[in-house]
Amino acid sequence: MRVLAGQLVQSRKKTILAQIIFVVILITGGAGFIGSNLAIYIKKKFPAYRIYAFDNLKRRGSELNISRLKEQGVEFVHGDIRNAEDFDVIPHVDVVIDASADPSVLAGIDSSVYPLINTNLFGTVNCLELADKFKAAFIFLSTSRVYPIQTLENCLFDELDTRFVWKDKQNIAGVSSKGITESFSLEGSRSFYGTSKLASELLIQEYNALKGMKTVINRCGVVSGPWQMGKVDQGVLVLWLARHHFKGSLSYIGYGGKGKQMRDVMHVDDLADLVCYQIENLDTVNGQTCNVGGGLDVSFSLVELTALCQEITGNKIAIASVEQNRVADIRIYVSDYSKINRLTGWKPQRSLRQLLTDTYDWMKLNEHNLKNILN
Numbered sequence: 001m002r003v004l005a006g007q008l009v010q011s012r013k014k015t016i017l018a019q020i021i022f023v024v025i026l027i028t029g030g031a032g033f034i035g036s037n038l039a040i041y042i043k044k045k046f047p048a049y050r051i052y053a054f055d056n057l058k059r060r061g062s063e064l065n066i067s068r069l070k071e072q073g074v075e076f077v078h079g080d081i082r083n084a085e086d087f088d089v090i091p092h093v094d095v096v097i098d099a100s101a102d103p104s105v106l107a108g109i110d111s112s113v114y115p116l117i118n119t120n121l122f123g124t125v126n127c128l129e130l131a132d133k134f135k136a137a138f139i140f141l142s143t144s145r146v147y148p149i150q151t152l153e154n155c156l157f158d159e160l161d162t163r164f165v166w167k168d169k170q171n172i173a174g175v176s177s178k179g180i181t182e183s184f185s186l187e188g189s190r191s192f193y194g195t196s197k198l199a200s201e202l203l204i205q206e207y208n209a210l211k212g213m214k215t216v217i218n219r220c221g222v223v224s225g226p227w228q229m230g231k232v233d234q235g236v237l238v239l240w241l242a243r244h245h246f247k248g249s250l251s252y253i254g255y256g257g258k259g260k261q262m263r264d265v266m267h268v269d270d271l272a273d274l275v276c277y278q279i280e281n282l283d284t285v286n287g288q289t290c291n292v293g294g295g296l297d298v299s300f301s302l303v304e305l306t307a308l309c310q311e312i313t314g315n316k317i318a319i320a321s322v323e324q325n326r327v328a329d330i331r332i333y334v335s336d337y338s339k340i341n342r343l344t345g346w347k348p349q350r351s352l353r354q355l356l357t358d359t360y361d362w363m364k365l366n367e368h369n370l371k372n373i374l375n
């Protein structure tokens, strides 16, 4: 990291240092949901940082973020992580945040796996090579989907009135009613998407061990919030809210069609708080892989989500019921974030209700542009 001439002050306080150190950050997938929110959050917190948001605009709706990024002083670069030469316009970088991927768990199942693997795996290699060229640190947004589907499905659960929950006592290591820890098994099928992310994680560990790169892997559960372009196969909270707002239709699919499947969810600003901490404290998190999510306190089942969406939007829509499970689906996922909490003190601060009201405010404010994308 380079220090701007003449700006060094005597104080050793990190907060002051953060303002005077000129850090260059590259966020790949920087026009996507997480990437754009991170870029703007970091820029607001550290105005002296130079931030590049790099994106090929493949995800429908990402183009809406370009003007928003520019207004906040983030530099947008149109490029594709599959083409290493597209990075040539980046003169220097201190931290690479890799948030570019096809994030759908259904990708590659009824279609070719090439687009998924070329972006999510070979693209990661290009991002790592770029980081290595500049001796930059690497922050990776991985997924809870690295954990194998059948082992998750074998966890013991109870069926409550509105949701399924994991039992506290389990026959498998790394799971309790609080969720999944990093010691949960990695043996078994996990979807092409999950595999592409786990394979990227393994490569990142090698760059850390063999090339001395500072790295951190955040295995995120569901992340949501404003600017998420929710669709049927990804971004369920925004999809649910949008269908209520625009009066579309929805279905409870699988697990008996009762809508009791359950997930934790993290407000994107909670993730941004954590990434800001990681940028400032790379040595504390270097080489670590951590589960990151809302945890049991910020979790929902689909029927519970329906009730909240009805309350927030004032609309009630018909919801169909399909008993048969969707391929690669899971009954329950909750992140046990104890490890990252022990390491950094981080824990999610925003409730599910806040997440939904923040997202709804954004949806209403941008209704004209979002109508065709979310509806």
Ligand SMILES: NC(=O)c1ccc[n+]([C@@H]2O[C@H](COP(=O)([O-])OP(=O)(O)OC[C@H]3O[C@@H](n4cnc5c(N)ncnc54)[C@H](O)[C@@H]3O)[C@@H](O)[C@H]2O)c1
Pocket: 028, 029, 030, 031, 032, 033, 034, 035, 054, 055, 056, 057, 058, 059, 062, 079, 080, 081, 082, 098, 099, 100, 101, 102, 103, 119, 123, 141, 142, 143, 144, 197, 219, 220, 221, 222, 223, 224, 229
């Ligand atoms: N949103 C979640 O719930 C969630 C959960 C766990 C992990 N993640 C991870 O977080 C990251 C960001 O996800 P998101 O929810 O913001 O998804 P997103 O689809 O909103 O953003 C991804 C961005 O990457 C861009 N992109 C795709 N392929 C590219 C390529 N080849 N070159 C350049 N840009 C490309 C897309 O245009 C999009 O703007 C992903 O790596 C995903 O695996 C997301």
